[in-house]
Amino acid sequence: MARAAHIVIIEDEPVTRTTLAEYLRSHGYTVTAFDSAEKADPMLASDRADLLLVDITLDGKDGLQITREQRARSDIGIILTTSLSDDVDRIVGLELGADDYVCKPFNRRELLARIKNLLRRTEAQRRFSRQNVRFHGYAFAFATRQLIAPDGEPIRITRAEFEVLAELLRHPGEVLGRERLMTVITHRQQHPDTRTVDVIIRRLRTKLEEDASAPRFITTAHGEGYVFTATLD
Numbered sequence: 001m002a003r004a005a006h007i008v009i010i011e012d013e014p015v016t017r018t019t020l021a022e023y024l025r026s027h028g029y030t031v032t033a034f035d036s037a038e039k040a041d042p043m044l045a046s047d048r049a050d051l052l053l054v055d056i057t058l059d060g061k062d063g064l065q066i067t068r069e070q071r072a073r074s075d076i077g078i079i080l081t082t083s084l085s086d087d088v089d090r091i092v093g094l095e096l097g098a099d100d101y102v103c104k105p106f107n108r109r110e111l112l113a114r115i116k117n118l119l120r121r122t123e124a125q126r127r128f129s130r131q132n133v134r135f136h137g138y139a140f141a142f143a144t145r146q147l148i149a150p151d152g153e154p155i156r157i158t159r160a161e162f163e164v165l166a167e168l169l170r171h172p173g174e175v176l177g178r179e180r181l182m183t184v185i186t187h188r189q190q191h192p193d194t195r196t197v198d199v200i201i202r203r204l205r206t207k208l209e210e211d212a213s214a215p216r217f218i219t220t221a222h223g224e225g226y227v228f229t230a231t232l233d
Contacts (some may be wrong), residue, residue, distance in 0.1 A: 005119050009033040010040050010054040010066065011081070016104075020053070023108055024115070037061035044070065051077040051119055056089050056101075064093055071097035071183040077122040079114060081106065095179040125170055133169050134233035135217070138208065142166060147207075155207050160185050164200050168218060168228035177225035201226055 007024055011017040012035045021033040032049070034040040037058055043049060052070065056063035063080050070076055080093045080101040090101050099118050102111050133140045137150030145162050147155045157165070167184045168176060178194040185196070205212040217230040 004028055004030045005050040006030040006032070006048060007051045007053060007115070008040060008043060008049040010035075010037055010052070010058065010063075012036065012055060012058055020108075020111075024112075027112060029115075037066050040066075044074075044076075047074065049076060050122065051079070051115060053079050053081065053115075056080045056082045056093060063098075064089060064096060067093055067096045067098045068183055071180075072185075075122060075125060077118040079111075079118065092179075095177045097180050097183050135230040136233075140165065140169060157204070157207065160196075160200055161204055161207075164197065165204055168226065169232075172228045172230075172232055175221040175224050175227050180225065197226075 007029050009017060009021055009024075009031060011020065011033065014035070017033050017035065021031045024031045032040075032043060034043075037054075038060060044052070052066070054063045054066050058066075063082075067078055067080070070078060078098045078100075080090065080098050081104055082090050082093075082101055083104050093101060099121070100114050102114060131142070133142070139148040140146070141148075145157075145159075147157050147162075147165070149155050163184045164181050167181060178197045181197045181200075182194050185200075201218060202212070205215050205218055208217050209215050217228065219227050219229045221227055
């Protein structure tokens with residue numbers, strides 16, 4: 001029998017938290033609910049959850065900070081719950097790597113559908129990340145952090161270059177903002193400026209492209225970020 005997906009809820013409103021947890025359990029999910037991010041931290045650090053449902057306006061550590069932290073270390077699915085007036089925070093949350101959001105008061109059936117869809121996507125991404133990916137003769141190995149040229153020779157890439165390229169390859173054809181890409185760089189605290197991403201992209205283009213000034217694989221979405229546009233084999 002397949003393991004039930006584990007959903008972590010972080011919601012400081014007690015009625016919403018309890019009602020939502022009971023509703024999701026009734027649909028077969030394992031649910032752990034917390035009233036603050038600080039209480040949820042030990043469980044999230046243990047990688048024992050599949051999806052995080054978090055209120056964006058928590059006291060203390062809020063949903064945006066949680067999203068930033070989780071995207072730096074995990075591929076957990078993240079859905080933000082927000083009020084209708086939180087437009088800017090919703091956009092920032094998506095740029096930081098949240099997968100989806102729902103507005104309060106939310107329709108529980110709609111939320112359940114979004115959870116199911118996100119769990120399917122994140123499981124597919126995890127399977128994808130265990131594979132070797134090929135594009136235009138290049139081979140990229142997630143597990144061993146290797147990039148192999150069409151002639152079979154390894155291409156030396158830094159850890160930050162690997163992390164940015166891996167994120168682009170996990171989301172081909174999708175525009176990823178600089179903030180989003182910055183969250184996957186392990187030592188980003190040493191490079192707090194998001195222009196660091198531009199530097200890493202330039203280095204990757206130099207190593208991958210025949211003409212780095214006219215890129216075919218990693219293209220720029222002006223004012224938005226970068227897109228991996230090559231076809232995966």
